[in-house]
Amino acid sequence: MPSPFDSDPFEDDRSGGLVAKPRAGDNAEPLSISAISALLKRTVEDRFAYVRVRGELSGVKRAASGHLYCCLKDDKALIDGVMWRGGAQRLAFRPEDGVEVIATGKLTTYPGRSKYQIVIETMEIAGEGALLALLEKLRARLADEGLFAPERKRPLPFLPRVIGVVTSPTGAVIRDILHRLADRFPSRVLVWPVLVQGEGAAAQVANAVRGFSALPVDGPVPRPDIVIVARGGGSIEDLWSFNEEVVVRAVGESTIPVISAVGHETDTTLCDYAADRRAPTPTAAAEMAVPVRADLYAQLDELAYRQRRSVTRPVQLGRERLEARVRRLPRPEAVLAARSQRLDELAERLRRGLKDFAGARHRRLDAVGARLSAPLLLHRVEAGRQRLARTGLSVPLLVRQWERAAGRLEPMKRVLPQLDPRKPLERGYALVRRADGHVVSSRAAAAEEARLTLEFADGALDVAIGAAPPAARPAASRKPASPPPPGGSLQGDLF
Template identity: 75%
Template sequence: MPSNPFFDDDDHADGSGGLVAKETAGNNAAPLSISEISNLLKRTVEDRFGFVRLRGELSGVKRAASGHLYCALKDDKAVIDGVMWKGGAQRLAFRPEDGIEVVATGKLTTYPGRSKYQIVIETMEIAGEGALLALLEKLRARLAAEGLFNPERKRALPFLPQTIGVVTSPTGAVIRDILHRLADRFPSRVLVWPVLVQGEGAAAQVANAVRGFSAIAPGGPVPRPDIVIVARGGGSIEDLWSFNEEIVVRAVAESSIPVISAVGHETDTTLCDHAADRRAPTPTAAAEMAVPVRAELLAQLGDLAHRKRRCALRPVTLGRERLEARVQRLPRPEAILASKAQKLHELSERLRRGLRDEATAKARQLQHAAGRLSLPLLRHRVQACDERLGRIGLVPRLLERRRDLARDALAPYARVLPQLDPRLPLQRGYALVKAPSGKTVTSREAALREAGLVIEFRDGELAVTPGGPAADTSASPAPAPATSPRRPSRPSRPARPAPSSPRQDDLFGS
């Protein structure tokens, strides 16, 4: 072959390349455009890795003005870019920061504009309790540096609050314990602000409740609390995480009303406890801190009243002693009243005789009047009254009018009643889920606790068995059609035994 590459094309007929691309005989591999190869790569990656769970350390976390979250997941050997769209980022239960180890769930895709691949994150969770504690300590240090936990900003609790605000769940045992303890110690007016105490949106509800109590104007239709109790029962660090959120800590620290934090049991500690004016080991202890014991106050008041009476009666006692000394010099009362007593005795005897004579005279008059009473005369009067009663007739028109009024009052309810029939929606295709005992099941958790279920349709009932955890589809929301291509259907395979560790593409580890 000549050394000069600019010879004619016949010298390169062996396919080694030439100056101008030419179609050779038998070659059907047409050249692809950059966009075409990028789209092929994108479809291949998304079909193969449509669902992955990655564990790694967050790096380069940045939240755009649009609400999207951009970050990178890395370990000691590799790094992959990630993006989380606005809807998923708003549902995060924690604030992503650099250095936090997380488990991200999503799908892999490519970005043709930069010839790189990335993960589109749908959900993100902290990887283990150790990473969660590290995040908690980092947030605690940052808020402590701002002075939110300084002891000098703590306020004293009022001695005897007239109104107590409670921020907790209205259905748990915590509110019952607080109300029971307050009733035992010192009955007070209680305002309950119902909130979620764990899960998505719980932190925002607690923060809004604390700020809502502070926003109540004094002297308004709703009494302003003198003290606020933020309470929740015990649980794991994940259950109590809502009270470690920055929005809750800042709301408690900015409250214009003294706050008692009673989150968890005595060994549980949250950032809300550090920001509150007083920490209680339990919700019951918070109620004890809020009010004194009424019986003890009454005993103390009784003691003070006794001392007051003793001080007031001391001059009276001295005066009585002086009075008794002077009384000894007076004549005896029997000698002064002897003549008056004799006269009183005479008058009482005269009164007794006069009453006896008057009673005798009245008895004679009664006997004389009784002789004039006649049985036929009484029967005649009864017969006359009976005839008068018979002449009094009821007017049917009055009864009919009352019946019509009652019918008109019941007519609206009669029209609404068929619409309230719980089985009316069954005619439109809905179904009613019941337990074997006949009780209506209204939640998924309640259904999973039942060994069997009865589903009532329009034309009959069907007994079913609830599925296990593998049937749970609520943990991962379905991706939008525009961003999640549908995976082609595959033929069914025989069931295989579950591996000892969760698979990469299985959310529930089964």
């Protein structure tokens, strides 16, 4: 009898039976998908509990929950990666596609899709070259948005009353700024303490800049007229917080002019591009913020002196010009000497002329007076009365001549109203006038006119003459002519 151990235990499986059957002596139960997936997950996590991988980020996506999903790849392979919200919030940079990073974490599997992935705990940029490439990529993207445009830059106030400083309260930067402000122009300074490097520094700096902008103008806390964002020198990693997009956007959106004083003169951050003015050092930022008070005093004194000179200079120039003109003027005695002599001469001539004129008039009066004697005047009156008597023009005669003339005028006065040409208009007659006012006395003359005016006793009427004259009435219908008056004249008496 053959032993059952002589047969192959997988022979039945390879035969491909229709229904799976248990085999004698086999204690290996089939595993479920979930069981084998869990087994693989434990195996991978135990074997790769801590790994560091270097690769290029691809497909970076941040979910609404705060988790970060991405892929790490090189030129031959790709692995999925996930970073939970706590770790993603602690990142010192913003992950973007194309950035080469070094990720530290553990490998695990995702049974839902039968895929393995790396759970990233920390992520760092792979070297300074990759960091500079990320910086240049971010700078180009923000520049394309116009965040660094020169027309966005605002002028700094000449003399700010309040200066806001965003920096670390324990570093040497704030002391340098305060010392420099005290030397140049003592001003009121508000310090917003922040971290200037490390985890959370970028968020604090951005919140500080936005906080200064949000202060009301007349609130209990004075609103700064200018804001200085300052930090001491350091490596690119130390200054990276000021390259973060959240800080750059906060500086660009600030409603208060901002001076960026991050690092030394050779250090440049994206915050410098977004600020209204870049200072090479924090001390230089203090010098840009305020003028030198002593220089202002000297300038005020100079302006006051120039003002006084400007006020007195016209008076002085006027006095000099007046004195020069006075020196060129002739002496009053010399100007009046000729006129005085001429006046004396005319006065003497006037006196002699009046005396001679009075003597001549007196002699003429004597000659006329000799001819105006009383007997001579009486003789002339009597001679005139005799000439009047010889003319025969007595008063009664003149009165009788006037009465005869008035008698002849009276009949003419009674006839005058009857000779008025408009008197017959009251009995139905009409005057026919042309447009120029002349009287039309015949039918032929009236036919030549386009318009006529008929004047009646109560007014005038304009009429238009037709193109064709009206037909003549038959002779039988005409009234017989009136017999001539006894006098033989054909002209009737209108009165």
